[in-house]
Amino acid sequence: MTALRRLDSRLVFFVLIAAFVLVIVVYPLVQVFLRSLLVDGSWSLRNYEAVFGRPRNYIALWNSVWVSLAATALATVIGTLAAFVVQRTDVPLKTLLRFMLILPFAIPPLFAAMGWVQLAGPVGLLTQAWKSLTGAATAPWTIYGAGGIIFVLGITKYPFVFITVAGALQRMDASLEEAARTSGAGTGRIMRDITLPLVRPAILGGALLAFVSCIDNFGIPAVLGLRVQFQVLTTRIYEALTIPDLPLATAMSMLLVVLAGIAVWLLGKFEGRRGEHAIIGGKSIRPHIIRLRGARPWVALALFAAAIVIVVLPVFALLVTAIQPYYGAPLNPETITMRNFEAVLNSSAAQRGIRNSLTLAPIAATILVIVTALLAYLNVKAKVRGAKLLDGIGMVPFALPGSVIGVGMILAWSNPPIGPTLYGTLWILLVAYLMRYMAYGLRSCRASLMQIHDSLEEAASTSGASRLRTMRDVTLPLMRPGMIAAWVLIFMSAYHELTVSALIWSARNETVGVWIFVMQDSGFPGRASALAIAILPIILIMFMITQWLSADRSAI
Amino acid sequence: MGVTIQVEGLTKRFGSMTAVDGISFAMEEHEFFSLVGPSGCGKTTTLRCVAGLETADEGRIGIKGTVVYASAERIDVPTHERAIGMVFQNYAVWPHMNVFDNVAYPLRLKRASRTEQQRRVGHVLEMLGMEALAKRKPSQLSGGQQQRVALGRALVGEPDVLLLDEPLSNLDAKLREHMRVELKRIQRETGIPILYVTHDQLEALAMSDRIAVMNEGSIHQVASPIEIYERPATKFVLDFIGSVNYLPGELLRVGVDTVDLRVAGGATLTLPRPSFVPEAREILLAVRPEDLVLGESVPGSDLRARVELRSFLGNLCEYRLRCQGHELRVQTGKEELVPEGTDVVVGVRRGYLLERAAAQDATARAS
Numbered sequence: 001m002t003a004l005r006r007l008d009s010r011l012v013f014f015v016l017i018a019a020f021v022l023v024i025v026v027y028p029l030v031q032v033f034l035r036s037l038l039v040d041g042s043w044s045l046r047n048y049e050a051v052f053g054r055p056r057n058y059i060a061l062w063n064s065v066w067v068s069l070a071a072t073a074l075a076t077v078i079g080t081l082a083a084f085v086v087q088r089t090d091v092p093l094k095t096l097l098r099f100m101l102i103l104p105f106a107i108p109p110l111f112a113a114m115g116w117v118q119l120a121g122p123v124g125l126l127t128q129a130w131k132s133l134t135g136a137a138t139a140p141w142t143i144y145g146a147g148g149i150i151f152v153l154g155i156t157k158y159p160f161v162f163i164t165v166a167g168a169l170q171r172m173d174a175s176l177e178e179a180a181r182t183s184g185a186g187t188g189r190i191m192r193d194i195t196l197p198l199v200r201p202a203i204l205g206g207a208l209l210a211f212v213s214c215i216d217n218f219g220i221p222a223v224l225g226l227r228v229q230f231q232v233l234t235t236r237i238y239e240a241l242t243i244p245d246l247p248l249a250t251a252m253s254m255l256l257v258v259l260a261g262i263a264v265w266l267l268g269k270f271e272g273r274r275g276e277h278a279i280i281g282g283k284s285i286r287p288h289i290i291r292l293r294g295a296r297p298w299v300a301l302a303l304f305a306a307a308i309v310i311v312v313l314p315v316f317a318l319l320v321t322a323i324q325p326y327y328g329a330p331l332n333p334e335t336i337t338m339r340n341f342e343a344v345l346n347s348s349a350a351q352r353g354i355r356n357s358l359t360l361a362p363i364a365a366t367i368l369v370i371v372t373a374l375l376a377y378l379n380v381k382a383k384v385r386g387a388k389l390l391d392g393i394g395m396v397p398f399a400l401p402g403s404v405i406g407v408g409m410i411l412a413w414s415n416p417p418i419g420p421t422l423y424g425t426l427w428i429l430l431v432a433y434l435m436r437y438m439a440y441g442l443r444s445c446r447a448s449l450m451q452i453h454d455s456l457e458e459a460a461s462t463s464g465a466s467r468l469r470t471m472r473d474v475t476l477p478l479m480r481p482g483m484i485a486a487w488v489l490i491f492m493s494a495y496h497e498l499t500v501s502a503l504i505w506s507a508r509n510e511t512v513g514v515w516i517f518v519m520q521d522s523g524f525p526g527r528a529s530a531l532a533i534a535i536l537p538i539i540l541i542m543f544m545i546t547q548w549l550s551a552d553r554s555a556i
Numbered sequence: 557m558g559v560t561i562q563v564e565g566l567t568k569r570f571g572s573m574t575a576v577d578g579i580s581f582a583m584e585e586h587e588f589f590s591l592v593g594p595s596g597c598g599k600t601t602t603l604r605c606v607a608g609l610e611t612a613d614e615g616r617i618g619i620k621g622t623v624v625y626a627s628a629e630r631i632d633v634p635t636h637e638r639a640i641g642m643v644f645q646n647y648a649v650w651p652h653m654n655v656f657d658n659v660a661y662p663l664r665l666k667r668a669s670r671t672e673q674q675r676r677v678g679h680v681l682e683m684l685g686m687e688a689l690a691k692r693k694p695s696q697l698s699g700g701q702q703q704r705v706a707l708g709r710a711l712v713g714e715p716d717v718l719l720l721d722e723p724l725s726n727l728d729a730k731l732r733e734h735m736r737v738e739l740k741r742i743q744r745e746t747g748i749p750i751l752y753v754t755h756d757q758l759e760a761l762a763m764s765d766r767i768a769v770m771n772e773g774s775i776h777q778v779a780s781p782i783e784i785y786e787r788p789a790t791k792f793v794l795d796f797i798g799s800v801n802y803l804p805g806e807l808l809r810v811g812v813d814t815v816d817l818r819v820a821g822g823a824t825l826t827l828p829r830p831s832f833v834p835e836a837r838e839i840l841l842a843v844r845p846e847d848l849v850l851g852e853s854v855p856g857s858d859l860r861a862r863v864e865l866r867s868f869l870g871n872l873c874e875y876r877l878r879c880q881g882h883e884l885r886v887q888t889g890k891e892e893l894v895p896e897g898t899d900v901v902v903g904v905r906r907g908y909l910l911e912r913a914a915a916q917d918a919t920a921r922a923s
Contacts, residue, residue, distance in 0.1 A: 175648035178609050181635040182642035182719070183662040183709060189636075193661070197652045 014384050017375050021390050024434050025397060028408030032257075035411050036250045047251035057248070060236035061255055067149055067221075067232060068214035074154030075210040079161025080203055082303065087169040088195075089290045091300050098166070099547065100307035102159045106543035107311065108496040110219030110513065111532045112156050114520055115314025116143055117223060118321045118529070123328030125317055144228045149221050153214045155310045160213065161206035168202030169195075174287040187290060201270045208267040212260050216401040218499035223520060233259075234499065237403045241410070241503055249407050256401040264399040315536070322530035340530035344519065350531055352508065353515035356426060357495050357535075360511065364433040365490040369483050372441030380449040381457070381475070391442055398439030402499030405436050409504050426509045429501060433494045440493065441486045448482025449475075485549040492542035496535065558585045558620070560717050560749040561606060566615035568601050575601040577773035578615070583717070583751060584765075588743055590752040592760040593770035594796070599753045600721055602770075606751065607642055607719055608635035620716040636665075641710030642719040646726060647702045649694040649709075655681070656690040658705050662713035680708040683742065700731045707739075711746065718743075718750045724759060736762055757797045761785065769793045771918060787831060791910055792918035794842055801848070801884045803841045804912060807834070815909070817841060819859070821880035825904055826856040832921050834911035842922070843907040848886045850875060851894060854903030859884075863898045877902065 039046045051057045082101050085091055104112070119126045120143040127139040142148065176198065180190045218234040226235055233256050240249040292299050321327060323336045344350050375394065379387035397405060409432045413422035422428040452475060460470040498513040505514045512535055519528035561583040568576040576598040583589045591599035604610040606617055608624065611632060617625040619640065624633040641662075649658055659680060660673045668676070681687045684704040694702055703723060710718055720739075724732045740763050743750055754760050760767050761781040768778045769792070777789035788794035805819030810833055818824050819841055861879035873893060877884040879902070886902065894900060914920040 173646065173648065175644040175646055176650060178607075178635075179642065179644060179648035179650070179706070179709070180661070181609065182607055182638075182640055184636045184665040184713065185661075186634070186636050189665065194650060198650075 010378065010382055010384055013374055014378055014387065017371060017378070018386070018390055020371055021375075021393055021438075024431065025393055025438065028405070028412040028435065029396070029400075031411040032250055032253055032404060032408045035247070036254045039247065047247045048254075050248050051251050051255065056231060057236060057252065060231040060233050061252070063146070063231060064215060064233040064256075065259065067146055067153070068211055070146075070150045071153035071157065071214045072207050072211040074150060075158035075214075076161050076203060076207045078154065078306075079158040079163075079206060079210075080165050082158070082306075083162050083165035083169060085299060085303060087166050088287065089292050089299065090296065091292060091303065092296065093300060093304075097300070097303055097307070100304070100311060101162055102547070103307070103311045103543075104156045105159045106492075106540055107156070107315065107536075108219065108498070108513065108532075108539070109152075109156050109217055110223065110496075110498050110517055110520075111318060111536070112314050113152055113220040113223035114321075114516075114525065114528060114532065115317045116148065116152050118317035118327075118525065119143075119313060120148070125320065125331070128330070144224055145230050146225075148224045149230070149232075152220050152224065153217060156220070157210040157213050160209040161203065164202045164206035164209070165199055168199045169287070172198055172287065177288055181288070187288075190288075204270045205267060208263050208270070212263050212399050212401075215256065215259055215263070216403075216499060218402065218502060219517065222502075222517065226521075234401065234403045237407065238502060241407075246407075246410065249403075250411065253401075253404040253407040256404050260399045260401055315533075318529040318532050318536075321526055322533050324526060327525045340526040341534065344527040344531045345534065349510050350512075350515050353510040353512040353531075354535070356429070356510060357512040360426070360430050360433060361491045361494040364430055364437060364494050365487045368434060368438055368441040368490055369445070369487045372438060372486065373445045373479065373483055376442060376445035376449050377471075377475070380446060381454075391446065394438045394442050396439075397435050397437075398443075400436075402436065402497075403503065405432055406500040406503030408435075409500070423504070424506045424509075428504050429509065429511060432500045432504060433490075433497065436497070436500055437490045437493055440490050444482045444486035444489070445479065448479050452478045481549060485546060488542050488545050488549065492539055492546065495542070496539060559583065559618070560585055560587065560620060561589075561751060562616070562618040563602070563606070564616040566602065566605060566612050566617065568598075568605055568610060568612045574773050576605070576612070579770070579773070579775045580615075581768050581775060581778055583749055586743075586747050586749055588740070588750045588752065588763055588765045590754060590760040590764040590767045591770055592754055592757055592767055592796075595755055596772075597770040598773040599755075599770050603719055603721055603751060603753045606717075607640055608633065608638050639716040640719055641713060641715035641717075643703075643706045643710050643721065643723045645722040647699075647706040647723075649697075649702045649705045651694050653694075654690070655686065655692050655694070655697070655705050658694070659708040659712050661709060666713065676712055677708075680712045683711075683745065684708050699727055700735065703727065703735065707742070711742070711748070715748070718748050720750060720752045722754055725754070725756070732759075739763060761797070769796060771796070774919075776919065788908070788922045790918060791842075791915060791920040791922050794908060794922040795918070799845055799885060800908075801843045801845065801882075802915075803843070803879070803882055803884075805839055805841050807837050807839050807909070817909075823859050824856075825859075827904060828906050830906070830908050833909055834914075834921075836911045836913060838912040840910040840912045840915045841907045842910060843884075843904055845874075845885045845887045847905040847907065848884065849903035849905065850877075850886045850888050851892065851900050852903050853901050854905055857904040859902040859904060861900055861902050863894050863896050863900060866894070866896050868893075 036047050037043055037045070051061070086094055086098055086101065091097065118124050120141060121127065124143070130136070130139045177190050177194055180194045185193060218238065221232045221235050222238065225231060233252055237249045237252050240252065320331065322340050323338070325335050325337050325339065329335060372394070375387060375390055378384040379391045409428055410423060413428050413431065415421060422431060457470050457474055460474045465473060496513045497511065498517055501511045501514045502517060505511060512531065516528045516531050519531065559582050564580045565578050566576055566580070567574065567578050579602065591602055593599050601610060605612045605625070612625055612627065614627045616623065619638060623631050624638050625631060656677055660677045663673045663676060678687065681690055684707060686701065686704050686708065689697065689701065694705065697705065724735050727735060736759060752763065764781055766778060766780055767784050769776045769784060771792050777784060777793050784793060784797055788797060794800055803819040805817045807815065807817050808824070809816040811829065813829055814826050815829050815833065816824060816826050817839065859879050861877035861884060863875055864878050865876040867874045868890070871890070872887050873890050875886045875888070875894065877886060884902065908922050910920055910922060
């Protein structure tokens with residue numbers, strides 16, 4: 001009897017979650033796929049012909065590929081070098097340095113792009129400084145166009161590489177390097193023959209994550225590319241939807257899916273090969289630390305300077321722009337004004353944006369944490385058949401460019417066969433965030449459940465605890481840090497989301513990210529910066545919580 | 557006879573903790589020399605100092621007449637310039653290279669020709685019975701096979717000394733026994749001196765020419781396995797090598813060949829005089845299990861005890877006896893099984909004497 005009831009409750013949960021995953025993830029994707037092949041109700045490849053028939057479309061595709069590759073290369077070099085220095089040398093202030101080096105994760109890409117325009121644009125702070133220093137009429141660089149996009153993408157996405165490589169270096173068994181040393185290899189040889197080959201999968205893995213994230217990005221190419229007619233797929237989809245040419249946007253979304261799909265397929269191959277590198281654990285010995293000797297302060301200085309240029313300068317520029325009377329005004333403490341803050345914070349659209357984002361983000365985070373914790377439990381602990389498949393489907397949006405999710409939302413919820421038309425309401429944003437961030441919850445909950453050895457729960461049942469009691473007393477408390485981390489991460493990401501929101505927002509249903517972009521795009525960089533500065537503290541606090549939580553968890 | 561490794565006054569501290577406290581020893585040529593002791597005794601640190609993987613704080617280390625470390629002269633030869641081969645506890649076989657490349661690596665660093673590599677790696681793999689697996693990746697090898705690859709890699713460059721850091725502790729019991737014999741065979745064949753670190757006293761006894769027993773950063777005794785077992789220098793060595801029973805008692809008379817003592821509730825024993833006899837009257841009698849005879853009287857040296865627990869171990873049988881509140885461990889052949897609860901006579905053949913007041917101290921003299 002009890003066995004039957006237990007089976008039932010699991011089945012009920014499984015069916016509910018399956019329905020959730022089908023509606024939130026599968027349905028919009030199927031829509032994108034089918035509609036890209038449908039023209040006036042019949043099967044056709046005409047939508048794809050439209051992509052490849054017009055240069056501005058296929059050039060956008062090509063631009064997406066090469067700009068992302070170049071930005072990934074930049075991110076890989078920065079990330080790998082930084083990881084080696086932090087993990088393998090005696091550079092001082094490591095903890096602070098590590099924190100500063102992952103801080104770009106906390107700065108929304110849109111803010112970075114705006115900041116860099118204000119630093120290196122035609123009237124930017126650096127540009128002005130350069131001009132007054134050299135007397136030249138123009139700066140020898142331009143932030144607009146491919147170069148600027150590659151640069152800003154590279155310096156915002158390198159933490160993907162930094163984190164994976166630093167992790168691999170930390171986990172790497174020190175005796176593998178020592179064995180080379182006792183075989184007669186010097187430090188340089190060891191790096192070349194042992195260390196680099198062993199962390200290569202991590203470098204490639206991090207690079208692919210960075211690539212997918214570059215392909216996905218909308219804010220940076222929108223701010224730095226649209227003005228000079230330099231288009232990538234995400235900005236082209238955005239334009240196509242303003243016309244609106246939905247079939248074209250749909251076909252281009254499918255191309256994004258293909259690009260991301262290739263990257264994920266490669267990632268899977270490298271991660272699979274990483275398993276080959278599983279190493280029997282021995283005594284844990286500190287890895288060999290390279291003494292920088294005299295170079296020590298200089299290396300530290302260089303890294304801190306780089307971190308400051310990457311993280312602090314753009315935010316500083318935003319701040320300067322926000323408190324200036326007009327954009328490009330010379331720096332002058334006497335002209336500091338709060339006008340931009342007053343203007344933007346008193347506008348009803350910005351107020352609605354803040355309120356909407358502060359409503360949507362916690363709701364999405366809460367729903368997702370509950371659903372994904374249940375799904376992870378069914379998958380990892382209850383081992384319900386089919387739960388693994390659901391988990392796999394839920395992970396798909398992780399690699400899915402936001403534009404695809406946006407187009408999928410429009411197609412799925414404009415005139416759905418059943419259910420309400422969500423397009424044009426606030427709730428389409430919620431559904432979109434549920435799709436986009438489901439993987440965040442799954443990953444975190446799955447990982448924390450897998451760390452709970454089955455014997456911990458078995459010990460509770462053999463002590464006389466019922467299944468429910470075991471879950472309450474053992475499983476849930478041990479899962480809690482993972483669930484909290486997922487919640488904060490989803491909240492933070494959804495709070496300043498732009499790529500998807502920019503495609504599906506509607507009048508009176510603004511989000512704060514969208515409104516900053518609209519202000520920037522319509523020529524009010526001062527107000528955009530003021531709004532960005534106003535919401536940055538909450539993002540930074542959330543980010544610090546995620547860092548603190550993950551440090552706390554790895555200590556267990 | 558030359559000296560392979562000479563260690564003098566070696567000291568290594570980690571922060572405020574002194575891991576190795578001024579130890580000295582010298583290894584002979586072709587010798588299988590073991591450092592044995594509980595975890596944290598400093599044996600691995602000593603080995604890593606010899607390898608140069610840790611930099612000692614004080615002392616001198618010489619390998620085959622070359623000073624590789626001397627704090628006074630500020631000599632510190634980097635690891636890769638020391639003529640050593642090392643096998644790690646977790647083997648540290650490089651996962652991205654196949655068996656051949658792993659073993660050939662030291663030769664490649666010496667820029668040996670391709671044919672030279674083929675010849676010498678082939679020879680080593682043959683000696684280890686691994687020639688058929690040369691093209692395999694480490695992930696396709698068992699633990700024992702990875703172990704051989706690590707050993708081959710350490711041997712191939714014909715180093716002056718082989719350093720082994722608990723190489724057998726990750727293998728299962730059967731394989732461990734096999735590798736023990738194998739290692740000894742390889743050492744005989746190649747004549748290479750081996751500095752061996754283990755916490756397993758049986759391993760050390762079985763394989764070594766000489767053993768240094770370490771505890772808390774100091775060496776308690778350096779001697780042959782028989783010497784270590786039969787004439788432990790300190791209470792720690794007595795305790796750590798083999799097992800031992802303790803009975804508190806009083807020393808009654810010290811003769812030329814024998815001693816008389818009263819132990820545990822009044823039984824008087826006359827035992828062969830051990831090499832060390834404490835001055836004090838209050839003593840601790842230490843007896844190895846095999847020096848107790850169960851159910852058989854040794855004239856003048858009998859104890860009465862009750863069998864509390866019997867454990868059948870296959871080739872022999874182990875008993876826990878209770879003798880006036882003291883526990884005794886005795887082993888017998890499996891022929892004469894005594895049931896639990898029986899009162900028995902226990903003969904004492906010989907024992908070691910310790911001063912009772914000093915017995916708390918592990919460095920107390922034992923023989």
